[in-house]
Amino acid sequence: MNNVAFENTRFDPDVSSFHGLAKAMADEFGYRASLVIDRRLANILRLRVAQLNPCSYCLILHNRVAIESGIDPVVVAHLQSWQHSAMFTAEEAAALSYCEALTLFDHGDFDRVHRRLLQYFNEAEVAEIAAVVINMNVWTRLKLAQGAIPSAGTAQAESQA
Numbered sequence: 719m720n721n722v723a724f725e726n727t728r729f730d731p732d733v734s735s736f737h738g739l740a741k742a743m744a745d746e747f748g749y750r751a752s753l754v755i756d757r758r759l760a761n762i763l764r765l766r767v768a769q770l771n772p773c774s775y776c777l778i779l780h781n782r783v784a785i786e787s788g789i790d791p792v793v794v795a796h797l798q799s800w801q802h803s804a805m806f807t808a809e810e811a812a813a814l815s816y817c818e819a820l821t822l823f824d825h826g827d828f829d830r831v832h833r834r835l836l837q838y839f840n841e842a843e844v845a846e847i848a849a850v851v852i853n854m855n856v857w858t859r860l861k862l863a864q865g866a867i868p869s870a871g872t873a874q875a876e877s878q879a
Contacts, residue, residue, distance in 0.1 A: 722778055722868055755839075755846050759810055761787050762797060763817050763847065767854035769798055770821045775866040776858050809838040816844075817851045 753760055761784045768776035784794045793805050800806050800814050812834045818824070819831040835844055 753846055753850070755843050755850070757787060758789055759813055759847075760850050761789060762793075762806075762810060763813060763850050764854045765794065765797055766800075766814055766817050767821050767851055768858060770818065771855070771858035771862070773858035773861045773866075774868055775861040776854070778868070812838050813847055816847060820848065820851050821855055 761780065764776075765780040765784050768780050781794055785791050796803055796805055800811065806814065812831075815831045816835045819828050824831070832844075835847070839847065
């Protein structure tokens with residue numbers, strides 16, 4: 719991930735089969751996966767989950783991936799305030815609402831958010847959106863559990879380059 723080094727401060731995820739399971743999910747729904755939903759939308763959803771949880775590893779990775787995939791850096795920087803923006807389509811706004819409701823467990827509003835999503839996406843696309851969001855939630859929680867944090871020397875080395 720460019721020149722950013724991470725250290726696991728709690729445990730090495732490779733000591734159990736969990737990391738393998740998470741990698742299999744990433745192959746199916748991660749940023750390299752072949753999806754039916756729009757790549758821009760999938761990248762925006764992944765980054766939004768990283769912001770909501772917040773996962774340093776995922777924020778660094780998915781900020782870079784979003785920009786490298788062609789999403790304008792201004793859109794990436796503005797994602798946290800998407801509700802107050804005209805930079806996102808109605809479809810993206812519905813998917814972002816769903817992403818937030820699923821990530822933050824907003825059960826009181828989930829049915830309304832889900833119905834709104836169905837205005838723009840078919841059942842297979844909704845299932846894929848859910849899988850992308852769930853996959854990202856698995857990764858953000860894995861990185862939290864293992865204590866994946868950017869090394870202190872990384873920022874210093876980057877600022878001197």
